[in-house]
Amino acid sequence: MIMHTISDPQAPAMEAPTGIQLSLSQVSKVFPGKRGMFNRQSSPDFVAIDEVSLDIEHNTFVTIIGPSGCGKSTLLNIIGGLSEATTGTVTMDNQPVTGPGPDRGMVFQNYALMPWMTVAGNIGFAVETVYPKLSKARIKQIVSENIELVDLIGAERKYPHELSGGMRQRVGIARALAINPKVLLMDEPFGALDALTRGYLQEEIERIWEQHRKTVIMITHSIDEALLLSDKIVMMTRGPAAKIAQILDVPFPRPRDRNSVEHHPAYDGLRTEMEAHLYRETRYVEQSRIQAKDRSSNTDTSKDDLL
Numbered sequence: 001m002i003m004h005t006i007s008d009p010q011a012p013a014m015e016a017p018t019g020i021q022l023s024l025s026q027v028s029k030v031f032p033g034k035r036g037m038f039n040r041q042s043s044p045d046f047v048a049i050d051e052v053s054l055d056i057e058h059n060t061f062v063t064i065i066g067p068s069g070c071g072k073s074t075l076l077n078i079i080g081g082l083s084e085a086t087t088g089t090v091t092m093d094n095q096p097v098t099g100p101g102p103d104r105g106m107v108f109q110n111y112a113l114m115p116w117m118t119v120a121g122n123i124g125f126a127v128e129t130v131y132p133k134l135s136k137a138r139i140k141q142i143v144s145e146n147i148e149l150v151d152l153i154g155a156e157r158k159y160p161h162e163l164s165g166g167m168r169q170r171v172g173i174a175r176a177l178a179i180n181p182k183v184l185l186m187d188e189p190f191g192a193l194d195a196l197t198r199g200y201l202q203e204e205i206e207r208i209w210e211q212h213r214k215t216v217i218m219i220t221h222s223i224d225e226a227l228l229l230s231d232k233i234v235m236m237t238r239g240p241a242a243k244i245a246q247i248l249d250v251p252f253p254r255p256r257d258r259n260s261v262e263h264h265p266a267y268d269g270l271r272t273e274m275e276a277h278l279y280r281e282t283r284y285v286e287q288s289r290i291q292a293k294d295r296s297s298n299t300d301t302s303k304d305d306l307l
Ligand SMILES: Nc1ncnc2c1ncn2[C@@H]1O[C@H](COP(=O)(O)OP(=O)(O)OP(=O)(O)O)[C@@H](O)[C@H]1O
Pocket: 031, 046, 048, 066, 067, 068, 069, 070, 071, 072, 073, 074, 075, 239
């Protein structure tokens, strides 16, 4: 765990930093194959991502999009320090990332809240853990500010099971922001929500981002979500050995809302480009699956012929 030196999470920044904040250099991840008797390898190693390099500037909203199973979570987990790159390096503010730390807050699709703690308890616990020297009064104040930020006033004493999915994810976001990370990492944060709640929370994230302007790296499967929120969209190729295919710049002015974004002259072109990429990569994955299935059923048939 990186040692943190900030004594108060909401302490004002000296000045807005500029330039590269997070840098990935030739990052690869290989999951080792299974080992059987006598430690003999029974399945091959799996190269999930292959030599991915990416520079992310301060205060940028980046989304990662790509076909299912290409390695998006693997990449985000390496940035978050939850998983180690097999080769390559990740640096944040020129310091190597060697594990999780309060400089990178994470928001998960399944919320990952502690069920026995209230809304305020979940947020307060995170702040207390990261900043153990803060007074109880200061922690309470930070909790209140962040509950207000995500529009959860009145739900402070509720437990996660008493909340809707959208409210739970608001708690997840408040908890991540309360420790004042330099970078917010979100792995499909709206993936488990119904379409209406999802649309509402997307606009909330845009509003919150306007207030904080933190660097955000978010995984999504939604083209519209990526276009509404991002400054940059990182499009990944299919796996195995996934790479970055292309990075799109999103030129829509801020603050944004769905209507203004959809009427921007660049919207249709960007949308078409993303659709074409995802369609191409996903079709290839599906065709490979069908061919593999055909091959295995042919093998079964030839076995039957022998009987
Ligand atoms: N611990 C692991 N051991 C072996 N293989 C793994 C492991 N974790 C992930 N993988 C494989 O690595 C590849 C990338 O997985 P990952 O979850 O990063 O993809 P993803 O793009 O986030 O997927 P999705 O869009 O479905 O959420 C997949 O083929 C997955 O099966």
